[in-house]
Amino acid sequence: MSRSTDTATLRVTLLGTGTSTGVPVIGCSCRVCRSSDPRDRRTRCACYIEANGLGILIDTGPDFRQQALREGIRRLDAVLYTHHHFDHVAGIDDLRPFFFENSRPIPCYAPPNTARVLYRMFSYIFADGTYPGVPRLHLHAVEGPFEITSRYGDAARLRVEPIEVLHGQLPMYGYRIGHFAYLTDASQLPESSYERLQDLDVLVLDALRERPHPTHFSIDEAIQVARRIGARQTYFIHMTHDVLHAEVDARLPEGINLAYDGLQFTCRLTTS
Template sequence: MKITFLGTGTSQGVPVIGCDCEVCTSLDFRDKRLRTSIHIEMDGKSLVIDTGPDFREQMLRERINHLDAVIYTHEHKDHTAGLDDVRPFNFSQNLDMPIFGRKPVLEQIKREFAYIFADNKYPGIPRVILHEIKNEPFEVEGIKIQPIDVLHYKLPVFGYRIGDFSYITDVNYISDKEKEKIKGSKVVVLSALQRQEHLSHFNLEQAIATVKELQIPNAYFIHMGHRMGLQRVVDEELPEGMQLAYDGLKIEL
């Protein structure tokens, strides 16, 4: 399994428009963060989790020329807004794009992208096939995926476990039952918004504590805002086996 971090930033991205803090003005490429998304290559298949507003740029940067499916964590725009840009894959592969999400996510997509589902379709619009998923294992192109049900304040969000890899974004609460699904992973990717406490996201301290509790040997933190601090500074402070992810980072399991 090869994982590429397409984006590691929070909903505003980093730098933030109009901000001149040391993070937003940093010349370190790792401090430039597009909206959060990952690409997974496994068994010859190509999957993306979430298509945020930067989806097109991410596909071009990583030269991803084939995509088998899109899987959504939740319905917020920083995770769905780039759906229209699956069109080139429709054209090049001559296939409708399978997209997977829980019912509220698919309903939101139908509203936000109503033209895709109109009775009289405009030529050249995205072609998608909706697949509703629930909190039970499912398969995408033969790849087995286990949802992990977490909360983003009061909004249910799906994380996913694929083999020894667990991916959880936009979270501030994980029940004991759902934590059991994560245990035994070799790698966990987990949201850590900033150092300060936040209503709907783990902060850095809470993310570190969760990784320690679950005893995962390797952890990468994502969905970070500019208030997290500089990558080089934070990485030096983190416990062994933990680091901030950055856009373009690639790992293999």
């Protein structure tokens, strides 16, 4: 009997898919904020990845606690930060329960500019670290591909590749793991990043709303970028309350859809 090639897969859960205010917006009674479609309720963007037995988060926004409870997240080996805006980092202190049974520090990876800001914003975690009960986080400023190893004593490892994107004028990172890439908060991609985004099974991409915005792709801009990258499937995230899921999703081209909170999918981790 010939042994079939074992194609390892990674599993992605989109924890949140909304813009910085979340949807519904506090005090708003527009049709999207009042929508009864659960896909129109969007918590702040974050993503959980399971691959090679490891559990990895991208960003810890202000809704992280509720998202982790909702999805039953139990394992965490590393956090990848895309940039330092509040809607992507404010839940960092809620990483504490991951130390209740496992005191090993959690490595956090970030672009150098974001690492500097995180260090300042959360100095009680990163600078002194002596107060009992603070999360034990090791912050790494990364400028190229790196490897994550297990916090749980097994031999699991995983290669992660930062992908540079521009968020208005702010350089920040998306991340590629295997045939999956996650690009939030982007308004432009350098040429070198397009080269790193070939042969994707799934691309997750920022698409704020129909109208243009200085620091996020609009839906039409995101469609252009998604077509150029050519992933087998693209999901849009970071939508505002201008976007009614059923209406906008219905007009998107084949292979491109709006994401929603809790959406799960799998991708190839390796090619062979």
